[in-house]
Amino acid sequence: MNEKPQEIETVEELLAYALELEEESVDRYETLADEMEIHHKVQVAELFRCLAEFSEVHAGEVRQRTAGIPLPKIPPWEFKWNCPGSPEGDCMDEDVSYQMTTRQALELALYNETRGRDFYAQVAVESANPEVRRLAMEMADEEAEHVALLDQWLAREEMKEQASEDDPGLPSMSD
Ligand code: ZN
Numbered sequence: 001m002n003e004k005p006q007e008i009e010t011v012e013e014l015l016a017y018a019l020e021l022e023e024e025s026v027d028r029y030e031t032l033a034d035e036m037e038i039h040h041k042v043q044v045a046e047l048f049r050c051l052a053e054f055s056e057v058h059a060g061e062v063r064q065r066t067a068g069i070p071l072p073k074i075p076p077w078e079f080k081w082n083c084p085g086s087p088e089g090d091c092m093d094e095d096v097s098y099q100m101t102t103r104q105a106l107e108l109a110l111y112n113e114t115r116g117r118d119f120y121a122q123v124a125v126e127s128a129n130p131e132v133r134r135l136a137m138e139m140a141d142e143e144a145e146h147v148a149l150l151d152q153w154l155a156r157e158e159m160k161e162q163a164s165e166d167d168p169g170l171p172s173m174s175d
Pocket of ligand 1: 025054055113116142143146
């Protein structure tokens with residue numbers, strides 16, 4: 001994927017990009033939620049359902065704004081989720097995602113929410129159209145909230161892991 005799309009100069013162009021990005025997020029979060037449910041990780045599954053819902057609502061708003069207006073053809077651009085470790089590969093193919101830990105799932109989501117935020121933030125700075133800049137800034141703020149939410153969950157997950165490593169009931173590795 002081209003991380004940096006061409007200049008976005010019209011609101012309709014921005015909406016076309018946003019739709020691509022939000023729809024990808026809905027799919028990925030649904031997949032992550034399914035995986036976590038299989039492993040009985042109910043809380044984190046709920047978090048992902050919730051984030052899927054946010055993206056769905058956002059995509060819905062975008063669709064509403066564009067109702068009746070034909071979206072401009074944008075240069076081929078697909079927002080695909082990448083893995084933090086290997087930005088080129090698809091880390092969500094079935095075998096890999098089946099073994100994904102809660103922490104890896106949160107890291108994956110955080111990584112891609114950050115990419116989404118950065119995308120909007122870049123448009124908010126670079127576009128020559130003030131209305132595009134304003135709208136992109138709003139979208140960047142929304143994504144920043146998702147980033148913050150995932151940050152918190154990840155910090156909590158790391159604390160939990162740390163706590164179980166420190167558990168004196170488990171055999172010590174440093175003997
Ligand atoms: Zn988001």
